Amino acid sequence: MCADTTLPSDAPDYRDTVFLPETQFPMRAGLPQREPGWLARWERIGVYDRLRASAAGRAPFVLHDGPPYANGHLHIGHALNKVLKDMVVRSQQMMGRDARYVPGWDCHGLPIEWKIEEQYRAKGLNKDDVDTVAFRQECRRFAEGWIDVQREEFKRLGVTGKWDRPYLTMDYHAEAVIADEFMKFLMNGTLYQGSKPVMWSPVEKTALAEAEVEYHDHTSHQVWVRFPVRGAHCGPAFPKSHHDALMSASVVIWTTTPWTIPQNRAVAFNPEIDYSVFEIKAVGENSAARVGEKVIVADALADAVFGSAKVEGVEKLFALDARHLDLFPFLLAHPFRGVEGGNREWDYDVPMLPGEHVTDDAGTGFVHTAPSHGDDDYQLGVKFGLPMTYNVEADGSYRSDLPLFGGQHIITPEGKEGPANVSVIKQLAYSGALFAKGKLKHSYPHSWRSKAPVIYRNTPQWFVAIDRKLDDGMSTYGDTIRSRALNSINQLVEWTPATGRNRLHSMIEARPDWVLSRQRAWGVPLTCFVRKGTRPDAADFLLRNAEVNARVRAAFEAEGADVWYVQGFKERVLDGIVDPSDYEQVYDVLDVWFDSGSTHAFVLRDREDGTADGIADLYLEGTDQHRGWFHSSMLQACGTKGRAPYRGVLTHGFTLDEKGMKMSKSLGNTVAPEEVIKDYGADILRLWVAQSDYTVDLRIGKEILKGVADSYRRLRNTMRYMLGALAGFSEAERVDVAEMPELERWVLHRLAELDAEVRAGYAAYDFQGVFQKLFTFCTTDLSAVYFDIRKDALYCDAPSSLRRRACRTVMDLLFHRLTTWLAPVLVFTMEEVWLERFPGEESSVHLVDFPETPASWRDEALATKWDSLRDARRVVTGALEVQRTAKVIGASLEAAPEVFVSPVLAGVLGSVDFAELCITSDLKLSTAEAPEGAFALADVPQVAVVFHAATGAKCERCWKVLPDVGTHRHPGTCRRCNDALG
Structure with a gap:
């Protein structure tokens, strides 16, 4: 039929006899206004709990929620993450699993503590003057407030889950389990206290894990520094003239951290690099180099070094064969040796030591070594017994009694560069040790919270040794934490996308021991005691006692982790077991990644809606969590369970603006979830997620959302047409498949194909693929072909017509499949569509499964034929x-x-x-x-x-132009319409 219904004045009016679609389903969705009503309805009828009851006995599917941080409104990345999780859970449930989802929150740690400190500073208060328990209670209240806010924001996205009973890392039971999991490392011998350099935030005054560090461009001072040769014991074959030249030469090093020079204890070289002694013959204006001086650098880097020093003429005197170590037992002088006001602080010999980490890619071929301020430096120091230095305080300043530089900051409390670098450079120049200087823009680590630069600083910290052999009866996948993690990655986990495996594998393969301790107040304390007066490497340094551990856990279970800070707690848990006066209580708190890494224990293992083996089917987070939650959960579980706590890992990219730029408030290109919901509704945001390739970074903006809204409108119109065509459909009309015309059987064949594709797509978490297939089917196979062809039969055939009944039967089968297949994505719209046909307080599309589709509907020969017909x-x-x-x-x-x-x-x-x-x-x-x-x-x-x-003439009812029009009882009708009118 065509759309024009205008009739000539003398023509019969058959409009009331045509079976036009009838539905109250509106063209305009009005999602922003209507979605809250469906949310309230789902809560009222208890959809999530009803699903749990009806799914009892099914195979479980558990997506374990990576806890967001309870400290602010949601951003678009949160929305992406939670919608992906929701689509996983809903699709798994509708494919016949018992799909459970317990949302959770990360509640401890520096971001919250920092906010409370900011509030204190605004009031002129000092955190250190406040009782620790009172301070922790303020942190708890802050987290509670944001949990309530974020919970409502997540629910507004249409995310289903156990919202009335989420998990919180600050719940008493959670704190007790986190402490208990920590004490397993205490008991299995992997916990130790070491003094080594760690990433340190002077602003936050705490150690940071790699996952808490981000890299930004930073402009650093760079200096080339002379280390004069003090002694060179060369072999008998070495010419005396060469020896004399060496004794008047300097080894030149290069560094971008001049502030570490006062902590220097050695200079490293590589025996595989070619070095030479050079004499400077001419220098340019303002050069710090001196004509006639002799310097030693790597041959491959000599030109670059002399260029930086504005040296205009140089002569190579002779080569030094570093492969013969007897030629290189040099001793050097520290650049500040004998300096005025130095109080002999640096009057020690600086050895030359071989190190594989030294290269001739950049610098001078020699590496200044400060064991307290770098991992390579530290490892070299351990190997050769170099002394550690403790010149840098927690606030990023030199110790007050350090000569020349005492009290000067490297990084100020505000996160800016302090005077230390410039002071050291000036002193190097004054001492005659500065060979050249400059500036270098490069990638540098910053705290992801304060955004301030961090430093490597040697402090006593608590570590878990990931290569220490474990004798805990859980050696199926290895006998060290590292080996268990690597074997889990390769043997136990399915990665989506597959590249996630390589990323985590390479990180864990190369990572150092895990730094557990933080010098803060808001978190789960390291629940251990150390014997007074003993060294950290002593066998009895740590108190390892199962009964003490049990008392600590019981106290935390009853009173929370705050009890650790209550006066007399040490005596309470140690009395009757050991003498409390022999032990000191540790007050550092655990890295929050240990908190979230332990969630498998108090969520998957301990909750009735967890899993029988404490292992999740899926962890799903952004790609940054390869160094975050996926990583810490793997290490933690490998130490306490012997394997990974997950069977599958799905990672998604970050959200960018329409131009592919990173979002930032300063650029004004952020897209807030609440703004999208206000303008379009949550279903449009969910559809954006489904239409995107989440394995890469996702773009979002006004134009992109307009395109998503257009796709939504086209899909909505398809559903609206189907609802109208099904008005009044009853079981009495249903036609058996064998009796249907070919066109209907072709549609059923397509449904059978789609059923397999949709299930496979959802099983593989390929939401983009699922939606593309369904959208193409709706707009091409249905709207452009099937609906277009069959509207004449629907409108004009008699109700008893086989063709019309078959069409409506297929429409009903289409309805049940499309609404359920699309329900995990468009949770609000498909509920609206469902209730239009099946109203009632207890009705919901989210309470049903994908319908089974008979294999007998597949008909490849018919499909091939209809491909030709459509062409x-x-x-x-x-x-x-x-x-x-x-x-x-x-x-x-x-x-x-x-x-x-x-x-x-x-x-x-x-x-x-x-x-x-x-x-x-x-x-x-x-x-x-x-x-x-x-x-x-x-x-x-x-x-x-x-x-x-x-x-012929135009039928006034169906508008076909036929020769027989006007020859029947009903004026102006064709035979088909005349018979339909009776």
């Missing part, structure tokens, strides 16, 4: 569009084209009512050669079309 149909509709554009016809029903095809294709097209498929009043098939000028499409060479106008 031929395209040629006909293309020919008619030319005539419509030329205003020869107004509608396709005014046409009766002649279609020229091969004899074989004529048999295919002749087996169906091809005029009906092409929506023409008549159509003639011909196997003759097509006349010149016939319409054709290059990709369908077997079909050509010549236009002819339909002959």
Whole structure:
């Protein structure tokens, strides 16, 4: 039928006899206004809990929630993450699993503590003057407030889960389990206290884990520094003239951290690098180099070094073969040796030591070594017994009694560069040790909280040794934490995308021991005691006692971790077991990554809605969590369970603006979830997630959202048409598949194909693929073909017509599949669609599963035939569009084209009512050669079309142009319409 319903004044009015679609389902969704009502309804009828009850006995599927931090409104990355999780959980549930989702929050740690300190500073208060328990209570209240805010924001996204009973890392039971998990490391011998350099934030005055560090461009001072040779014991074959030259030469080092020079204890070289002694012959203006001086650098770097020092003439005196170590037992002088006001602080010999970490890619070929301020430096220091230094305080300043530089900051409390670097450079120049200086822009570590630069600083910290052999009866996947983690990655975990495996594997393969301690107040304390007066490497340094551990856990379970800070707690848990006066209580708190890494124990293991083995089916977070939650959870579980706590890991990219730029408030390009919901509704945000490739970074912005909204409208119109066509459908109308026309059986074949594709896609978490297939099916197979062809039968056939009944039967089958298949994505819209047909307080699309689709619907031969029919149909509709554009016809029903095809294709097209498929009043098939000028499409060479106008009169009911119109009882009708009118 065409859309025009205008009738001549004397024509019969048959409009009331046509079965037009009827539905109250609105064209305009009004999602921002209507979605909260569905949320309230789901909460009222208890959808999540009803699903748990009805799914009892099914195979469980548990997505373990990586806890967001309870300290602010949600950003678009949160929305992406939670919507992906929700689509996983809903699709797994509707495919027949018992899909459980317990949301959780990370509640301890520096970000919250920092906020409370800011509030204190604003009031002129000092945190250190406040009782620790009172301070921790303020942190707890702050977290509680944001949890309530974020919970409502997550629910507004349509995310289902156990929102009335989430997990919180600050719950008493959680704190007790976190402490208990820590004490397992205490008992298995992997916990130790070491004094080594760690990433340190002078602003926050605490050690940081790698996951708490981000890298930004930073401009550093760079200096080339002379270390004069003090002694060179060369072999007898070494010429005396060379020896004399060495004794008047300097080894030149290069560093971008001048502030570490006062802590220097050695200079490293690589025996595989070629070095030479050079004499400077000429220098440029303002050069710190001196004519006649002799310096030692790597041959490959000499030109760059002398260029930086504005040296204009140089002579290579002789080479030094570093492979013969007897030629290189040099002793050097520290640059500040004998300096005025130095109080002999640096009057020690600086050894030359071989190190594989030294390269000739940059610098001078020699590496200044401060064991307290770098990992390579520390490892070299351990190997050769170098002394550690303790010159840098927690606030990033030199110790007050350090000569020349005492009290000066490297990084100020505000996160800015302090005077230390410049002071050291000036002193190097004053001492005659500065060979060259400059500035260098490079990537440098910053705290991801304060955004301030960090430093490597040697402090006593608590570590877990990840290569120490464990004898805990859990050696299936290895006998060290590292080996267990690597074997878990390779053998136990399915990675989506697969590249996630390599990323985590390489990180764990190369990582150092895990730094557990933080010098803060808000967190779970390191629940251990150390014996007074003993060294950290002593066998009895740590108190390892199961009964003490049990008392600590019981106290935390009853009173929370705050009890650790209550006066007399040490005596309470040690009395009767050991003498409390022999032990000191540790007051550092655990790295929050240990908190979240332990969640498998108090969520998966301990909750009734957890898992029987304490292992999740899926962890799902952003790619940054390879160094965060995936990483810490792996290490923690490998130490306490012997394997990974997850069977699958899915990672998604970050959110960018439409131009691919990182979002920032300063650029004004952020997209807040609440703004998208206010303008479009949460379903549009969810559809954006489903339409995106989450394995890479995702772009979002106004234009992108407009495109998403357009896709939504097209899909909504498909559902609306289907609802209208099904008005009044009853079981009495249903037609058996065997009785259906080919067109209906072809649609059922497509449904059977889609059923397999949708289930496989959801199982692989390929939401983009699932939606693309369903959207294409709705817009192409249904709207452009099936609905277009069948609207005439739906509107004009008698209710008892087999064709009409078959169509409505298929519409019903389509309805049940499309609404459920799309429900994990468009949670609000599919609920609206479902309730339009099945109203009632207890009704919900989210309480049903994907319907089973009979394999017998598959008919490959029929599908092949209909591929040919659709190709031929395209040629006909293309020919008619030319005539419509030329205003020869107004509608396709005014046409009766002649279609020229091969004899074989004529048999295919002749087996169906091809005029009906092409929506023409008549159509003639011909196997003759097509006349010149016939319409054709290059990709369908077997079909050509010549236009002819339909002959006869227009039926006033169905608008087909047929010869028999006007010859029946009902005026102006064709035979089909006359019979339908009775």
